[in-house]
Amino acid sequence: MTKLTKQKILAIASPGGHWIQLNKICKPLENQFDIVYITPGAKYSTDKDSKRIINITDASADSKLKLIPLVLQLITIFIKERPTAIISTGAAPGAIAILLAKILPIKTIWVDSIANVAQLSRSGRIIKNIADKVITQWEPLSDGHKISYQGSIL
Amino acid sequence: MIFVAVGTQFSFNRLIQYMDEWAISDSNKKQEIVTAQISDGDYLPKNIEYERFMSAETYNKNIREASVFVSHAGMGNIISARDQQTPIIVINRQLALGEHRNDHQAEGLKWMGKLEGVYTASTQDELYSHLNNIKELMPATHSHVGNQQLSDYIADFILHGDGKASLVKL
Numbered sequence: 316m317t318k319l320t321k322q323k324i325l326a327i328a329s330p331g332g333h334w335i336q337l338n339k340i341c342k343p344l345e346n347q348f349d350i351v352y353i354t355p356g357a358k359y360s361t362d363k364d365s366k367r368i369i370n371i372t373d374a375s376a377d378s379k380l381k382l383i384p385l386v387l388q389l390i391t392i393f394i395k396e397r398p399t400a401i402i403s404t405g406a407a408p409g410a411i412a413i414l415l416a417k418i419l420p421i422k423t424i425w426v427d428s429i430a431n432v433a434q435l436s437r438s439g440r441i442i443k444n445i446a447d448k449v450i451t452q453w454e455p456l457s458d459g460h461k462i463s464y465q466g467s468i469l
Numbered sequence: 470m471i472f473v474a475v476g477t478q479f480s481f482n483r484l485i486q487y488m489d490e491w492a493i494s495d496s497n498k499k500q501e502i503v504t505a506q507i508s509d510g511d512y513l514p515k516n517i518e519y520e521r522f523m524s525a526e527t528y529n530k531n532i533r534e535a536s537v538f539v540s541h542a543g544m545g546n547i548i549s550a551r552d553q554q555t556p557i558i559v560i561n562r563q564l565a566l567g568e569h570r571n572d573h574q575a576e577g578l579k580w581m582g583k584l585e586g587v588y589t590a591s592t593q594d595e596l597y598s599h600l601n602n603i604k605e606l607m608p609a610t611h612s613h614v615g616n617q618q619l620s621d622y623i624a625d626f627i628l629h630g631d632g633k634a635s636l637v638k639l
Contacts, residue, residue: 322627331476332544339548343620348627400627422630424623430544430573432580448626450619465619469551469584 321349325398327409329373330356333428337404339468340426351396355408375407382411389415404428410438413446424448427456429467471600472535472555473505476543477522480510481568484560487593488539489514496601504531529553537606539596542574547587548614556606558588558599585609 324344328337334354341350345366352366355373371388374381389412400422403409413423425446427439432453435443443449449462457464473488475481485507492503493516503517506528513519523531532538532546533553540546542559550557561575562568575591582589586609590596599606 324627331478332546332548335545335548339615340620340623342615343617344624347624402623422627424626426619426623428544430577433576448623448630450622452619463622465622466616468614468616468619469548 321347322399323396324348324350325353325392325396325401325412326350327353327401327403327412329406329408330354332430333405333409336426336428336468337402340404341402351392351398353392353408353412371408373408374411385411386415393419393421400424402426405436405438407438410442413442417445422447424450426450427452429453429469431456435462470531470535471501471503471537471539471603472531473503473517473539474528474531474546475506475508475510475541476546477508479562479569480508480512481541481562482510482512483566483568484539484541484596485510485512485514485519487560487596489516491597491600492516494597496597501536501603504535506531537600537603539600542577542581542589544577547581547584551586551609551612551614554608554612556586556588556608558590558596558606560590560596 326337326341328334344350352368353371355371369392372381372385374385385408398421401412401416402424403413404426405428413425416423423446425439425442427435429452435456451457451462451464452467454464475484485505488503488505491497505514505517505519506523507519507521532549532555535555538550538555538557540557540559542561547557559581561578564572578589578591581587588599588606590599
């Protein structure tokens with residue numbers, strides 16, 4: 316029996332380069348999946364295109380107190396949206412979403428930013444053994460096993 | 470028009486000052502109008518138009534219409550420059566000058582300079598020498614940003630890949 320509804324995917328990224336890369340990677344997936352975008356950059360919600368965007372609190376290693384609202388928001392989104400997968404290009408909020416999804420039946424995919432040439436990003440190194448799939452955009456950083464390389468967006 | 474942007478996370482007074490001075494220098498003689506997005510920087514330019522933040526629409530329009538885009542060494546702007554077919558000069562923020570939390574933009578400059586349509590500068594002199602040869606700066610020959618193979622790989626993993634054994638059923 317074929318499923319009539321598309322699988323729901325959460326796509327999470329911080330503003331700037333992370334967000335732009337996420338959009339470039341997810342755009343070709345929009346026909347196949349129901350993608351909900353999540354970002355701590357409130358300004359993106361005014362974009363004219365039709366994609367669904369949920370705003371969340373930003374948090375990083377420098378703002379540990381903001382972790383609490385962020386975690387609560389992410390859990391609420393998981394319960395409401397029931398995604399089958401999460402994709403993130405970074406930075407901290409995406410990594411936290413992947414950490415939280417660890418105990419849930421959600422596949423987690425981390426695509427490290429193209430800006431990380433010499434080693435995986437700080438967030439990437441933290442969730443390297445937690446995400447179900449880790450992808451680098453630089454071949455030398457791939458180990459052909461845990462960290463995959465499938466080309467870059469440029 | 471030359472469009473200058475420094476991102477939204479940090480200020481980049483040094484770059485704004487370089488561009489402010491270049492705008493009235495002999496090599497420009499006010500031929501090119503300079504427009505800048507300066508974030509929360511406290512250096513307020515005198516010779517160029519500026520806004521602290523711009524709408525995405527204005528921002529992309531400026532990149533598209535600029536003869537060259539001058540930017541901090543951020544990935545987002547490099548991608549946008551390619552999207553809009555505009556050559557870009559990137560200059561790195563320096564940790565030593567308190568312009569960023571780390572020096573990854575300096576490392577980034579090495580490979581960014583190998584990308585088509587991307588020119589790099591780490592000093593005022595290097596920046597000015599690009600600007601003084603503005604006619605020679607070329608955009609990338611193709612504007613496509615994205616990678617079908619990468620996106621297909623992710624789709625295949627979502628549909629058929631091995632997830633972990635979940636501990637909780639929603």
